[in-house]
Amino acid sequence: MSEESKALATPPKGKGANEPPRTCDPAALEVLNRCRECGVETAFDRYLQQTPQCAFGLAGLCCRICIQGPCRINPKRPGEQRGICGAADYTIVARNIARMAAGGTSCHSDHGRHQALTLKHVAEGKIADYTIADPAKLRRVAKAIGLEVEGRTDSELAKSVAVAALEDFGRYTDEPCTFLWSYITEGRKAKFTNTNIAPSSIDRAVVECMHQTAMGMDADPVNIIFGALKTSLADYTGMHLATDISDILFGTPAPIVSQANLGVIDPAYVNIACHGHNPTLSSLVVDAARALTDEAKAVGAKGVNVVGICCTGNELLSREGVFIAANTASQELAILTGALDGIIADVQCVTPALGPLSKCYHTKLMCTSPIAKIPGSQYFDFREDTALDTAKAMVRVAIAAYRERDPAKIDVPALKHEVVAGFSTEALLDILGKVNPDNPIRVINDAIASGELRGVCLFAGCNNTKQVQDFGHIEIVKELAKNNVLILATGCGAVAFAKHGLLHPSAVDKYAGDGLKAFLKRLEKASGVKPGLPLAFHMGSCVDNTRAADLLTAMANDLGVDIPKVPFVASAPEAMHEKAVSIGSWAVAMGIPTHVGVMPHIEGSQLVYGVATQIAHDVFGGYFILEPDPVEGAKKLLEALDYRTWKLRIHKATAEKFGTSLAAGY
Ligand code: BF8
Ligand code: SF4
Numbered sequence: 001m002s003e004e005s006k007a008l009a010t011p012p013k014g015k016g017a018n019e020p021p022r023t024c025d026p027a028a029l030e031v032l033n034r035c036r037e038c039g040v041e042t043a044f045d046r047y048l049q050q051t052p053q054c055a056f057g058l059a060g061l062c063c064r065i066c067i068q069g070p071c072r073i074n075p076k077r078p079g080e081q082r083g084i085c086g087a088a089d090y091t092i093v094a095r096n097i098a099r100m101a102a103g104g105t106s107c108h109s110d111h112g113r114h115q116a117l118t119l120k121h122v123a124e125g126k127i128a129d130y131t132i133a134d135p136a137k138l139r140r141v142a143k144a145i146g147l148e149v150e151g152r153t154d155s156e157l158a159k160s161v162a163v164a165a166l167e168d169f170g171r172y173t174d175e176p177c178t179f180l181w182s183y184i185t186e187g188r189k190a191k192f193t194n195t196n197i198a199p200s201s202i203d204r205a206v207v208e209c210m211h212q213t214a215m216g217m218d219a220d221p222v223n224i225i226f227g228a229l230k231t232s233l234a235d236y237t238g239m240h241l242a243t244d245i246s247d248i249l250f251g252t253p254a255p256i257v258s259q260a261n262l263g264v265i266d267p268a269y270v271n272i273a274c275h276g277h278n279p280t281l282s283s284l285v286v287d288a289a290r291a292l293t294d295e296a297k298a299v300g301a302k303g304v305n306v307v308g309i310c311c312t313g314n315e316l317l318s319r320e321g322v323f324i325a326a327n328t329a330s331q332e333l334a335i336l337t338g339a340l341d342g343i344i345a346d347v348q349c350v351t352p353a354l355g356p357l358s359k360c361y362h363t364k365l366m367c368t369s370p371i372a373k374i375p376g377s378q379y380f381d382f383r384e385d386t387a388l389d390t391a392k393a394m395v396r397v398a399i400a401a402y403r404e405r406d407p408a409k410i411d412v413p414a415l416k417h418e419v420v421a422g423f424s425t426e427a428l429l430d431i432l433g434k435v436n437p438d439n440p441i442r443v444i445n446d447a448i449a450s451g452e453l454r455g456v457c458l459f460a461g462c463n464n465t466k467q468v469q470d471f472g473h474i475e476i477v478k479e480l481a482k483n484n485v486l487i488l489a490t491g492c493g494a495v496a497f498a499k500h501g502l503l504h505p506s507a508v509d510k511y512a513g514d515g516l517k518a519f520l521k522r523l524e525k526a527s528g529v530k531p532g533l534p535l536a537f538h539m540g541s542c543v544d545n546t547r548a549a550d551l552l553t554a555m556a557n558d559l560g561v562d563i564p565k566v567p568f569v570a571s572a573p574e575a576m577h578e579k580a581v582s583i584g585s586w587a588v589a590m591g592i593p594t595h596v597g598v599m600p601h602i603e604g605s606q607l608v609y610g611v612a613t614q615i616a617h618d619v620f621g622g623y624f625i626l627e628p629d630p631v632e633g634a635k636k637l638l639e640a641l642d643y644r645t646w647k648l649r650i651h652k653a654t655a656e657k658f659g660t661s662l663a664a665g666y
Contacts, residue, residue, distance in 0.1 A: 021468050022465070022469060023329065024468055025261070025330065025496075025499055027333075027413040030415070031262065031413060032044060034336070034411060042333070042353070043329060043351065047465035047466070056073070056604075058075075058603070060092065060096045060601035060602050060603070060605070061074075061075055063087060063092045065214065065215050066215035069083065071083030071085075071092070073089050073092065073604065075604050078604060078605065089604050089605045090221040090608055091218075093221070093602050094221035094608050095218075097602055098209055098231070099213055100578045100582075101232050101235070103578035103581075103582075104232075104580065104581050104583065105206055107348050107577075107579050108579060108582065109239075109242075110347075111242050111347065112241045112245070115165075115241070115242050115246055115249065116169075119245050120162035123156075123158035123159035124159065125155070129284060129387040130387070132154050132158055133250050134247055134251050145179065146178075146182065147164070164178050165178075165179060168201060168202055168237055168241060169201055169203050170203055170204075175200060176189075176193075176198040176200060177233075177234065179240045180237040183546070184553060185553055187561075187563065188590060191562075195229075195619065195620075196226070197229045202234040202238050205233070208231075212224060221605065221607055222611060225608065225611055228585055229585055229588075229589045232583075232589060235579075236546060236549070236590075239543050240546040243540070243544045243547060249279075250315075250319055252426050252427070253421075253422040254427045255422045255529045256420070256421055257419070257531065258321040258322065259418055259419060260317075260324045260417055260495065260498035261413075261415050261416040262325055262333060262337055262413050262415065263412060263413055263414055264305075264307050264324070264416050265305070265325055266412075268301065269296070270296045270301045270305065270398055271339055271340050272306050272307070272340075272342040273307050273326075273334055274286075274306060274313065274322075275308075275309040275310055275312055275346075276350050276372075277310065277315075277346060277542070280346075280384065281312075281368055281382055282308070284388050285306060285344055286316060288388060288391035288392040289304035289305075292304060299399055299400075301399075304398075304399070305323075307324065308322050308323070309324075309325055309327075310348075310495075311491060311492075311542050312541075314490070314538075317419075317538070318538065318544075321422075324419075324499075326499075328462055328576070330463075331351060332353055332354065335357050335358055336357075337410070337413070338406065338409035339405070339410050339412050341399070341401040341405070342395070343363060344366050344398075345374070346372070347369045349462075350367075350372065354377075355376025356375075358376060361406075361409060362401050362404040363401065364397050366379075366380055366394050367380070368380050378397065380393065417500070417503075417504060418501075419503035420503055420504060420529070420531065420532070421534075423488075423537035423539050425547045425550045428539075429551075429554075431527040434527045441551070441555055443523075444456065444486065445555055445558055445559055447486075448648070449649065449652065451515070452515040452516075452518060452519050453515055454483055454642065455569065455641035456485065456487075456568045457568075458545070458570040459477060459487065459570075459571050460572050460583060461491060461493055461542075461572030461574060461583075462491065462493075463496070463574050464576040467597060469496075470500065471573075472628075473493050474497075474500055475634070476571055476595075476634045476637070477535070477536060479638075480634060480637060480638065482512070483513055483638055484512070485638070487536035488536065488539050488548045489537065489538055490538075490542055490548065491541060493571075493573070494538045494540075497538070503534040503535070504534050504535070505532030505533060505534060507534060508520050508521070508532070512535060520533045542583070548570075555568065559662070560661060563591035563621065564622065565621075565644060565648060566591075566648075567641045567644040568641075569593045570592050571594075573596075573597035573598075574597055574598060588622035588623060590620075591621035593623055594625065595626075596626055597627065613625070625640065
């Protein structure tokens with residue numbers, strides 16, 4: 001660790017801590033230092049106000065599931081106490097974490113439902129503002145889920161895909177969800193069938209999980225965790241169909257150049273941040289902004305500059321090259337630049353703090369979802385049939401706000417980085433196909449077999465104010481890159497890399513080990529991607545994590561093994577949201593060693609902790625690595641990769657020597 005890194009390595013300690021480092025993003029730090037002088041409060045301050053946090057809650061030992069509670073069990077004396085109903089520590093901890101997985105599943109899948117309904121309405125000709133942007137993807141998805149493609153029009157197919165997706169929400173028979181079963185290995189299908197965790201529908205899995213964890217229901221922690229895993233596979237289903245349909249409606253991402261960090265907010269323009277997760281709205285805001293350039297010029301601006309925050313930002317970055325200003329912990333800071341004229345929010349990760357904060361500035365906060373309204377915002381009822389008109393109305397609010405700016409408050413950090421993003425699974429396979437047209441995915445597998453790469457790591461997840469913002473992401477990725485691990489990234493992790501200049505070819509020269517550098521340069525030369533390939537491949541938003549899972553499935557199928565044998569790990573150094581719990585849970589069920597850098601609320605039960613970190617390994621091949629220290633986290637990820645690579649090489653050598661297929665029993 002560098003001296004600079006060591007200075008940042010201490011997470012905020014709590015009340016009274018002397019100027020603790022809160023972020024390692026220089027742009028964020030600049031704004032935070034300024035707002036400390038002017039007394040504005042942010043999430044970083046409120047975290048400190050909340051400390052010390054409740055020890056019962058931190059351990060997962062507070063139960064509020066029925067109104068006899070709250071019941072709490074002393075984390076220092078687990079086993080000695082029970083809740084009023086007799087619930088033991090392990091029951092309470094398991095129920096709480098299972099309900100978080102259900103919460104995360106609800107977010108991703110409700111997003112997916114929205115996409116599916118939009119696609120259906122497009123196919124039926126009911127809405128004019130959307131089209132099928134990627135008919136080739138439509139056909140690929142239709143084929144993947146087993147639909148007859150030949151001789152059918154795009155509209156017919158789009159309707160069938162939409163209906164298949166919607167059926168995954170409400171099937172009343174017992175066959176597994178289509179958008180799960182169509183994309184996973186045969187080995188995972190057998191595993192999920194044998195462990196009885198294959199969901200037949202998303203809504204049912206969430207309802208069942210809430211039922212299972214109600215007062216007076218399941219008290220068996222292992223059974224509850226299996227219920228949580230079933231729900232998390234419903235999460236996978238909802239995520240996969242959301243990504244598939246977004247690509248169909250808005251285009252499958254391909255390499256694209258953009259910029260990242262607060263410096264993308266340009267005071268010369270009307271600045272509008274699209275914030276949240278759903279591209280259905282934000283894609284039309286981009287269109288509306290282009291259409292209203294003259295109106296922006298009429299108020300003295302150079303035009304309209306749409307920027308992104310959180311995963312809506314990732315969606316726009318991946319497809320349209322829209323600049324990304326912030327990940328979740330910096331969202332308030334975008335307002336504090338004094339040059340943000342509007343925030344157009346859809347769903348998820350839009351913090352309530354933006355309401356009162358925007359009132360202290362000229363920034364207009366606009367909410368658009370009937371289930372995500374924030375006091376202090378203006379509400380626009382966003383519907384697909386009037387989408388462009390509503391988007392224009394919101395852009396006009398921001399244009400009007402431009403005139404209300406307070407010049408004394410405008411101070412945008414001059415910090416931004418160029419990024420190369422847009423690496424969908426298809427885009428990556430296309431690049432790999434330039435090296436091996438017959439079998440693109442083998443390019444990765446061969447590089448692992450030859451020792452050029454040590455494996456693959458997917459960085460996902462959020463910012464969490466318990467950690468120094470972005471620090472874990474940055475430290476771990478540097479360590480893994482130095483050790484020749486191929487890096488994929490989504491969500492706020494990907495934005496962290498973007499803001500710090502790691503999604504750029506120059507970062508390859510700076511941070512990649514010799515093997516990774518040689519690998520990336522070979523791909524770069526063959527593919528001709530300009531200005532070159534970045535250190536980490538930005539695969540999209542949080543909901544797009546199944547893109548990386550598809551790549552992993554392709555690696556496994558090419559190797560002829562199931563996922564637990566593939567040198568592929570995941571890391572969420574700053575997991576925060578319930579969505580991180582559901583993603584982490586399906587990653588483990590899929591067979592992925594999954595590092596989490598913020599302690600989830602499970603330490604109150606040794607049994608549940610043991611299931612997450614060890615028993616899961618025995619049953620599914622995946623397991624949680626719970627490690628807040630980034631250096632240790634990186635070490636453990638490398639160990640997990642090395643173990644799999646070592647075994648793979650030995651078994652491959654043995655199979656080649658004796659002319660057999662890879663041994664199934666290892
Ligand atoms: O869905 S990574 S903080 S913005 S939950 Fe939210 Fe976490 Fe960011 Fe995207 Ni994902
Ligand atoms: Fe207490 Fe049991 Fe009710 Fe939970 S479900 S609040 S442990 S009585």
